[in-house]
Amino acid sequence: MAVKDRMSGNEAVAFAIRQINPDVMPAFPITPSTEIPQMVSTYIANGEIDTEFIPVESEHSAMSAAIGSEAAGARTLTATSSAGLAYMWEELLLAASNRMPVALALVNRALSGPININCDHSDGMGARDTGWIQIYAENNQEVYDNFIQAYPIAEDPQVHLPIMICQDGFITSHAVENIELLEDGDVKEFVGEYEPEEFLLNPGKPIAVGPYSVTNYAMEAKKNQADALKRSKEVILKVAEEFEKISGRKYGLFEEYRTEDADYIMLIMGSAAGTAKQAVDDLREQGKKAGVIKLRVFRPFPADELAEALKGAKAVAVMDRTESYNGNGGPLGSEVTAGLYRKKIMVETVNYIYGLGGRDFTVQEVYDIFGELEDFIENGKAPEQFQYIGLRK
Amino acid sequence: MSNGFEIRWHGRGGQGAKTAALLLADAAFKTGKYVQGFPEYGPERMGAPITAYNRISDQPIRVHSNIYTPDLVAVVDETLLHSVDVTDGLKEDGAVIVNSPKSPEEIRPMLKGYKGKVYTVDARKISVEALGKYFPNSPMLAAAVAVSGIMEHDAFISEMRNSYQHKFAKKPEVIDGNMLALQLTYDALKDVV
Amino acid sequence: MSSYNVKEMMSKKDRLAPGHRMCAGCGATIGVRAVLRALHEEDHAVIANATGCLEVSSFMYPYTAWEDSYIHNAFENAGATLSGVETAYKVLKKKGKLPEDEHFKFIAFGGDGGTYDIGFQSLSGAMERGHDMVYVCYDNGAYMNTGIQRSSATPRFADTTTTPAGKCSDGKMQNRKDLASIIADHDVAYVGQSTFTLNFNDLHQKAEKAIYTEGASFLNIMTPCPRGWRYPTEDIMEICRLAVETCYWPMFEVEHGKWRLTYEPKKKLPIEDFLRPQGRFKHLFKPGNEHLIEQFQAEVDRRWEDLLYKCNR
């Protein structure tokens, strides 16, 4: 039985944590994710869960303690944003290479400088090569659903990797919207008990974690880790299928919205996907064949699947909410085009940078982008292949 | 395009404009609507002008941008009229509600030529009368509902009672006061809306 | 605390296995073995280790020298890592997921680099939160793993690769940080400073107190490094003796805020006796540098007086 409620994205994550009742949460406050540890602390203070909260002195220590706790055999999570994630960066790599299925609630926020507390994806994208699974959400419902799927994915014996559940800072984290919650019992059963095979606290069965490795082992270890991330794709889909059975909500690696016959597609992640869908509905009413692909799983990157999904389009707008400072495109722009090229699918693409530092992304801008794509194909007016939208000029 | 009924709140940090937006979302949710309630965030502290928003709709709301052409603007603090262009983008067939003891006619000249409907609510007077203290939220909330017509009066009143009973479980004495504030506001606006 | 019987003690199974790759004559592993001997045989342990000589040498895949569970995470976070382990233990016990009759103790080892410097924040946080753990610094007074660079634990005038003694330099220009005092000021359960004595009784007692006093504890152990200090490997016990007898390395403990000297030399030896055997202080014995030794002596005296005062003597 679904429970209809209204919550902010942060409340939704905290509620999922309450239902999961994980063992340990080390965290350090940073806007806009601060509410999550606050709410979890309140659940603990009121005896609603028996999680242990560690009020660490920094995000670096949050992830360090999370690794220790997870290695010890405890189901562990933390939450952070922006500079907090950047400060964890070294530890993110260690969580992944030590194969610790830690969950992290990332509330996306711009990275300095200038210091700015609003949404963009530079924090998550900065961690894109750390070996974590990364799943992005459009709204509070999705971030809740993704969080409940987090441990079944991360703890799967085929995977054993950390997982980042991302949502847009303030835009969804602090916006109250309608949501359908699952019953506590259903979540408990779906997520299950954590029973690692090997862990530090197993009496008489010592383990050693975090070795020094000579060259002849290091590359092999990396390959194993990369293979596990690759395998997680199947597990993510399998878990989504199971999740649909208890929730009725369907999830894949990405969502295709009105793309079956679309000439023009916008590929986008996070809360702006909703805005894009609204605009596409409007454009469809005007007879424009527009569609949206909302990327849910950024790591592992579904390059082949995306290329297949885009192959029928005449032109694609690839939307990046971060700057890569490479003069060539954003991370999504680079990875999508690489995937298309490898499959020899020569669809025209334009890579737009939008929404940096909380810059609003509007329905009007979506119209403008589709207009530009159409002008490109119909009238041969080639736009800049890599450009900013919503910038004062 | 339809994003539902859009409301923009203007207030000062610490005054409760954000809370009012969340309470309105709450009440609308409980009467079966799809809702959004979100503040515009910056590092502002107590006293600085702040903005909060609501979208209320019968359909699921997907748009996640700010609100630029609201149907209704609610100004929780009259002194903001000097510094903030509160009717910016407000639809001509929309309305603005200002918390002030003044009449709408006295307020209109401060609204940069806005031609739509103007309402005033003396939230201080109502609040002091009903609660003995100044809390502008309940009167402003009732005014927003009365002016917008997004909810039926009876459903709104009954949902707000539930909500206050939950919120003030430890201070039941303020429940009736808040309910009275809602009703007094409704009554004051009944004839002009 | 149990009475100290060397034979009994040495009959326990060694918890640090041979085959690690530390230098011949390394002081760090002597210290580690002494600390681990204080664990009661029936107790299990989880060892955390900051990156450093000890770590790269004691768990080189697939060879671990640790008989107990062991975790190395990074250079600067042994304190935080072990606080995660300790918290996991607490919660898993509470939730009935671990056997009730099996007990774990939590011990972190870090060199002075990973403890005094880069790991200081993480250590301070773990100590302040009061996790039931012991953090052991094996203090050899420089970043030995990367090739003898100065640390904040390096004594003044030491010749290191980043404070080389030369025509215009007398070696390191600053006095060493007094970390044991700083941690004691965190209001932790127990702090002990020690080094090796012939029967290891002082270190053993402190290690046992640190491990079995509930709450956060800190041990600062001087563990000479023959390579960095430049003395023949076999002389380590003499170097330690001189450090203690000159009051360069006082032996004390702070139990719930109460300071106590655990050894007082009958006759305080001049600091030259400690400095002379070490190549890192060779430049101090050049003619014309007598005033540097005087300054060193003055600093040792000042700290010793200060310690006596803290210990209410």
Add this chain to the structure above:
Amino acid sequence: MKKKLAKGEKTMRTDISRINEQTPHQELTEGLMVFAGGTSKYFETGEWRTRTPILNHDLCRQCMVCSMVCPDSCIPLKDGERVEFDYKHCKGCGICAKACPFDAIEMKEGR
């Protein structure tokens, strides 16, 4: 998670004899963890030695100082008495010889 180790149960779940620098990546342990304790015993640092400690049994009083000061856990005890050096691992640092209060240990050149 409540499993207790039965008496005599093999503790080395990771068989390091199967892991070497030629092992294919699929056969390495997950995250390069080692599910065992004390596997370094299988690495013989005795190779490093250029000087070798020799015990004069007649002078030894079994005070155990040598065993305590050894950085390499190379002076084992059996039935309360120190026994022969673990020459497979002894690196020949000479600390034991110097520390021995009875001069019972002599360092000889070579291995």
